Amino acid sequence: MNEQQNISPAIEPERYEFRGARAYIFDLTRRDLFKFLGAGALILCTNAKTSAFQESGRSQSQTNDLPKDISAWLHIGENGEVSVFTGKVEVGQNIRTSLTQAVAEELRMQTSQIRVVMGDTLLTPFDMGTFGSRTTPTMNLQLRKAAAAAREMLKDLAAQSWNVPREHVVAGDGKISDALSKNSATYGALLKGRELARLIPDQDPLLPATEWKVSGKPLPKVDGRAFVTGAHKYPSDQKRPGMLYGKVVRPSKFETKLVFADLSAAEKMSGVIVVRDGDFIGVAAPSDELASHAAATIKTDWTAAPQPSSKTVFDYLRNNLEARESYNSSSKISAPANALSATYTVAYISHAPLEPRAALAEWDGDKLTVWTGTQRPFGVREELASVFRISLENVRVLMPDTGSAYGGKHTGESAIEAARLARAAKKPVKVVWTRKEEFTWAYFRPAGVIDVRATVGAGGQLEYWEFTNFNSGGSGLNTPYAAEVRNEQFQPTKYPLRQGSYRGLAATANHFARESFMDELAHQAKLDPLEFRLRNLRDERLKAVFEAAAKKFGWPGNKKSSGRGFGIAGGVEKGGYIATCAEIAVERATGAVRVVRIVSAFECGAIVNPEGLRNQVEGSNIMGLGGALFEAIEFEDGRILNAAFSKxxxxxxxxxxxxxxVLIDRKDLPSAGAGETPIVGIAPAIGNAIFDATGTRLRSLPMVPNGLRIS
Amino acid sequence: MARVTSLVVNGVTRQLDADTQSSLLSVLREQLDLTGTKYGCGEGQCGACTVLIDGKPHRSCITPTGDAEGKIITTIEGLAKEGRLHPLQEAFLFEEAMQCAYCTSGMIMSAVGLLQTDPSPSETKIKDALEGNICRCGTHPRIVAAVQRAARSMKGGAH
Structure with missing residues (x-):
């Protein structure tokens, strides 16, 4: 089993980082001289754990290297409770549970005694962020190593203190025991609250997946009860004494500059704090309602410049190429004259996390603490330090388990806004975005245009393959099929909306184009779409998921009635292998397309929590169904036209x-992440099924926002 | 302007001071610290803010507080009795019918309302009743299974 893979956290960061201009540039020094009252509540945590870190000099480093000392990751209290520290965050992907399982496994103890501290920049080691399906392959492994090292250290401690041979002592059920001398002590009793002061060795005796007793099992969500009782405090639920509610006055459209603002009515309102700093205008008030009311009284005027529309976005992308470096793997051979070609497009869509952006900020002198929902607490800490011109050490960002993100919460807008208002108000301020703000001022999954050209030989083998993605991204760009000649390229372009990562990144767009086009090629070659794929696949793991999905689905499907169609699609991305079959029904009279049945087979190495994994694969399919069929952001002249769940x-x-x-458990392979890749199969599977049912090839996502026009 | 000075929430009369037109959601969350009821859209389209008023599910984000005055309000925090979870809460845990769980309170409250009028709803009925509740994580099939499980358990006389 190859566990010793590279676990450097520096995983192609440029593909995940949000690229865009800084949201705010504040002119703090002129407008706000930081005259703090000095009587604000002291909120920076000074509990024993933090003090111990600071006193022992083991506070997390500011570098990107994973700390090597066990104590950075684990602490065992005298009462036996294990605290685990990770900069990863929980947004519903269930890693709080799967990481708990990993630690329990190696510490040979119950999960109930383990508490995971996540995404707190003061307490947890630096982490670049929770994205790219990296938690399971990197953090799960890292915590297993730390826990294994702790277990071995505890065995050393016990053997020394009992003066018995080291090889006789065993760890189990939260205790170290020696059968011969009949000694036994809990971890808490052995450590007596001391730190686990030892480095994690490079080689640790990790339990192979075939022997897992806690991992590999369907452990329910560790804090599930807090969610079903409403007790869990999400970022938007946070509260501090004396807290005010903040509202930001938004520009009338994108890409504008403030030319006029009349704050006078709001400034006259009792209890309302009004801030204007550059183009930022915001208010804070004792209730959300009063803050909204005050913000609504502020009159503003903004510059106007014409901006592109969703109706012309694909032409815009194709006509505004950027010279910026692109990923490509191009041969010198160009397309044969007889190549089949097609163009696919994907629209801008919104993550629409059910909990919108939210942050609560509190200052104590020039120290800032912010509770916010972000996939990058350390990134937001940097944003805050930079915007407010304070040192990183003076900023603490905490991320309470958040109401989802899907790649859409890499940035710290609400954190900055809350902090700016709190600075002026000299009180804690909470900013919770409205749904309209979230639909408008967050960022979007990029729109894209994809050109594909290919030829197939007489034996059904791919010969020439050309694939160019404009704007949407390079993830999942490269075909897993064995074409003799490949020209694959990601071409960056200028783009009209603020755009960033989304579950699976561009892999959804690229798989939609590739797997739809593979279907087109199969029909041209008069081959069954599954058979055509298998003939061109060398990757046994990908073949295995295709075969598993097809078997469960009963491929090629049995047409019971007209208007039914069957499609298949799949791929490999981020170490996960997915194949999805879809059955659809088209209602002739209305053109309505209904997805009847989905079968997905997924394989991502050794399964850590089968129920959590199943939940992710189901959820990916359902989320992917929206982007496949009807989700699209409509925009015109710098405004979002459908910024509401009603639209x-x-x-x-x-x-x-x-x-x-169907889950394939490969206990002989390292575990990969699973939150993203299962989303890539459903759109092309549905599109291929629609073609099967109607003979109409839909090459644009979403495929049927208003039903299918049947010619 | 007319004020509301008390509300009956989860069996307790709570003192407060709110405009009759203020949304019930903001009053529950800001004044009564009942943050289990969530903001999701502010237009009654996502169901995250669902509470029971006199036993019927209502979207608290578009309910003026004045409309709830003198009525019996139940929020997610009021479902468990003496530490014992409601069968729907148990069923959501059993079926792992959540990921980020931000929609969970609203889903459970809507389902409580459904089971009060229809103790053994069909799958279609359940989907109809929850159509106005959004789950972005895609746990819909599990939520349907949880409501079915709770219905069976409640019919068994557990509650």
Missing amino acids: YRVPRFQDVPQIEI
Whole structure:
């Protein structure tokens, strides 16, 4: 089993980092002289754990290297409670549970005694962020190593203190025991609250997946009860004594400059703090309602410049190429004259996390603490330090488990806004974005245009393959099929909306284009779409998921009635292998497309928590169904036209088909992440099924925002 | 302007001071610290803010507080009795019917309302009743299974 893989946290960061101009440049020194009252509540945590870190000089480093000392990751209290520290964050992907399992496994103890501290820049080691499906392959492994090292250290301690041979002592059930001398002590009793002061060795005796007793099992969500009782405090639920509610006055459209603002009515309102700093205008008030009311009284005027529309976005992308470096793997051979070619497009879509951006900021002198929902607490800490011109050490960002993100919460807008208002108000301020703000001022999954050209030989083998993605990104760009000649390229362009990562990044767009086009090629070659794929696949793991999905689905499907169609698609990305089959029904009279049944087979190495994994694969399919069929951001002249759930359609109960999941557990392979890749199969599988049912090839996501026009 | 000075929430009369037109959601969350009821859209389109008023599910984000005055309000915090979870809460845990769980309170409250009028709803009925509740993580099939499980358990006389 190859566990000793590279676990450097520096995983192609440029593909995940949000690229865009800084949201705010504040002119703090002139407008706000930081005259703090000095009587604000002291909120920086000074509990024993923090003090111990600071006194022992083991506070997390500011570098990107993973700390090597066990104590940076684990602490065992005298009462036996294990605290685990990780900069990763929980947004519903269930890593709080899977990481707990990993630690329990190596410490040979119950999960109930383990508490995971996540995404707190003061307490947890630096982490670049929770994205790219990296938690399971990197953090799960890192914590297992730390826990294994702790276990071995505890065995050393016990053997020394009992004066018995080291090889006789065993760890189990939260205790170290020696059968011969009949000694036994809990971890807490052995350590007596001391730190686990030892380095994690490079080689640790990790339990192979075949012998897992805690991992590999369907442990329920560790803090599930807090969620079903409403007790869990999300970022938007946070509260501090004396806290005010903040509202930001937004520009009338994108890409504008403030030319006029009349704050006078708001400034006259009792209890309302009004801030204007550069183009930032915001208010803070004792209630959300008063803050909204005050913000609404502020009159503003903004410059106007014409901006592109969603109706012309694809031409815009194609006509505004950037010279910036692109990923490509190009041969010198160009397309043969007889190549089949097609163009696919994907629209801008919104993550629409059910909890919008939220942050609570509190200053104590020039020290800032912010509770916010972000996938990058350390990144937001940097944003805050930079915007407010204070040192990183003076900023603490905490991330309470958050109401989802899907790649959409890499940035710290609400954190900056809350902190700016709190600075002026000299009181804690909470900013919770409205749904309209979230739909407008967050960022979007990029739109894209993809050109594909290919030829197939007489034996059904791919010969020439050309694939160019404009704007949407390079993830999942390279075909897993064995073409003799490949020209694959990501071409960056200028783009009209603020854009960033989304679950699976561009892999969704690239798989949609590739797997739809593979279907086109199969039909041209008069081959069954599954057979055509298998003939061109060398990757046994990908073949295995295709075969597993097809078997469960009953491929090629049995047409019981007209208007039914069957499609298949799949791929490999981020170490996960997915194949998805779809059955759809088209209602002739209305053109309505209904997805009847989805079967997905997924393989990501050794499964850490099968129920959590199944949940992710189901959820990816359902989320992917929205982008496949009807989700699209409509925009015109710097405004979002459908910034509400009443206008932007997301999948609801009646859209959800029967879903069956096949999980392939490869205990001989390292575990990969699973939160993203399962989303890539559904759009092309549905598109291929629609073609099967109707003969109409849909090459644009979303495929049927208003039903299918049947010619 | 007319004020509301008390509300009956989860069996307790709570003192407060709110405009009759203030949303019930903001009053529950800001004044009564009942943050289990969530903001999701502010237009009654996502169901995250669902509470029971006299036993019926309502979107608290578009309910004026004055409309709830003198009525019996139940929020997610009021479902468990003496530490014992409601069968729907148990069923959501059993079926792992959540990921980020931000929609969970609203889903459970809507389902409580459904099971009060229809103790053994069909799958179609459940989907109809929850169509106005958004789950972005895609746990819909699990939520349907949880409501079915709770219905069976409640019919068994557990509650």
